Amino acid sequence: xxxxxxxxxxxxxxxxxxxxxxxxxEEIKPLWxxxxxxxxxEKHHTFETTLKEYLGIENISLYTNGHSALEGIIEAMELGxxxxxxIITTPYxxxxxxxxxxRKGLTPVFADIKRDDYxxxxxxxxxxxxEDVCAILPVHVYGxxxxxxxxxxxxxxxxxxxxxxxxxxxxxxWNGRSLASYGDASMLSFHATKVFNSIEGGAVCFxxxxxxxxxxxxxxxxITGPESVEYVGGNAKLTEFNAAMGICNLRHIEExxxxxxxxxxxxxxxxxxxxxxxxxxxxxxxxxxxxxxxVLLDKKYKSTRDELFKTLExxxxxxxxxxxxxxxxxxxxxxxxxxxxxxxxxxxxxILTLPIYPDLSLKDVxxxxxxxxxxxx
Numbered sequence: 001x002x003x004x005x006x007x008x009x010x011x012x013x014x015x016x017x018x019x020x021x022x023x024x025x026e027e028i029k030p031l032w033x034x035x036x037x038x039x040x041x042e043k044h045h046t047f048e049t050t051l052k053e054y055l056g057i058e059n060i061s062l063y064t065n066g067h068s069a070l071e072g073i074i075e076a077m078e079l080g081x082x083x084x085x086x087i088i089t090t091p092y093x094x095x096x097x098x099x100x101x102x103r104k105g106l107t108p109v110f111a112d113i114k115r116d117d118y119x120x121x122x123x124x125x126x127x128x129x130x131e132d133v134c135a136i137l138p139v140h141v142y143g144x145x146x147x148x149x150x151x152x153x154x155x156x157x158x159x160x161x162x163x164x165x166x167x168x169x170x171x172x173x174w175n176g177r178s179l180a181s182y183g184d185a186s187m188l189s190f191h192a193t194k195v196f197n198s199i200e201g202g203a204v205c206f207x208x209x210x211x212x213x214x215x216x217x218x219x220x221x222x223i224t225g226p227e228s229v230e231y232v233g234g235n236a237k238l239t240e241f242n243a244a245m246g247i248c249n250l251r252h253i254e255e256x257x258x259x260x261x262x263x264x265x266x267x268x269x270x271x272x273x274x275x276x277x278x279x280x281x282x283x284x285x286x287x288x289x290x291x292x293x294x295v296l297l298d299k300k301y302k303s304t305r306d307e308l309f310k311t312l313e314x315x316x317x318x319x320x321x322x323x324x325x326x327x328x329x330x331x332x333x334x335x336x337x338x339x340x341x342x343x344x345x346x347x348x349x350x351i352l353t354l355p356i357y358p359d360l361s362l363k364d365v366x367x368x369x370x371x372x373x374x375x376x377x
């Protein structure tokens with residue numbers, strides 16, 4: 001095949017960040033000597049320690065993925081045991097957020113979002129509070145912080161727990177603190193598509209030391225001793241291979257975020273004047289992790305979101321309608337839970353996340369921007 005005939009390289013919305021191959025090999029070599037590859041071994045404990053140092057937190061429990069971590073929080077906090085069976089959350093999120101609530105026998109109550117940052121609206125939270133609500137589960141969407149102060153004020157007023165879905169927030173800082181350090185607990189995801197990954201993985205960052213024991217027991221079948229199983233737990237332990245990947249990637253996280261920043265700035269430079277497009281606006285207190293590049297389209301834009309999506313796809317550029325559809329529109333939830341969330345609906349119908357990852361070239365960013373900014377075809 002000649003140079004001219006070579007197919008264009010596909011550009012996906014994200015790409016897994018990997019450390020140098022030799023570095024990972026060196027990290028896993030000791031496993032061939034110890035033969036301990038799971039059950040919270042040496043790499044697991046090293047990973048926990050380095051994460052605590054990086055995040056500036058005191059308490060963390062590693063899980064096999066972020067979803068299991070979220071279920072672990074609900075289980076360890078014994079939410080629902082006092083008779084209150086509802087948790088307020090957002091429909092503008094990944095399936096996992098709501099699934100965790102429902103799988104634990106609780107009822108999701110949906111509040112609307114703010115149009116400026118796509119996170120849950122505290123005023124809407126107040127509108128849906130009832131005596132049956134036991135917790136609030138907000139989401140730091142695209143690494144943008146929720147209105148932490150207002151949410152905590154509501155929680156204190158109504159005696160509610162606050163659990164943050166911080167799957168997008170690794171490395172992001174709010175007011176000088178890691179976003180993972182807020183609330184009663186925060187869930188982190190280390191999935192391959194995230195800013196930071198351990199291939200698969202997740203964690204619970206928590207404030208109350210008393211949660212350490214049940215969090216660690218829940219992910220290990222409820223085992224409390226060699227011959228003791230006190231409750232019905234699951235199996236959500238992070239393997240040594242995943243922990244080793246996390247240890248390696250953590251060494252390069254600052255470099256990775258810096259590369260994302262340069263790509264984000266290029267997008268901003270090329271798209272800031274395009275009519276009909278709203279770009280992310282970071283508040284002053286935020287040190288972002290540049291995890292996603294969302295663009296919100298309105299009626300002034302040259303085409304619909306779906307048309308732009310297809311145009312990019314024609315050029316081998318795979319953006320993502322993220323989050324679309326709303327959780328409340330999923331087949332498994334449609335007509336099951338009521339929700340009055342018009343802002344979330346409008347955003348879901350008009351948002352598109354463009355490719356962003358450390359190895360994405362600025363040349364490719366320029367090509368993407370040229371398509372987005374071009375006159376109607």
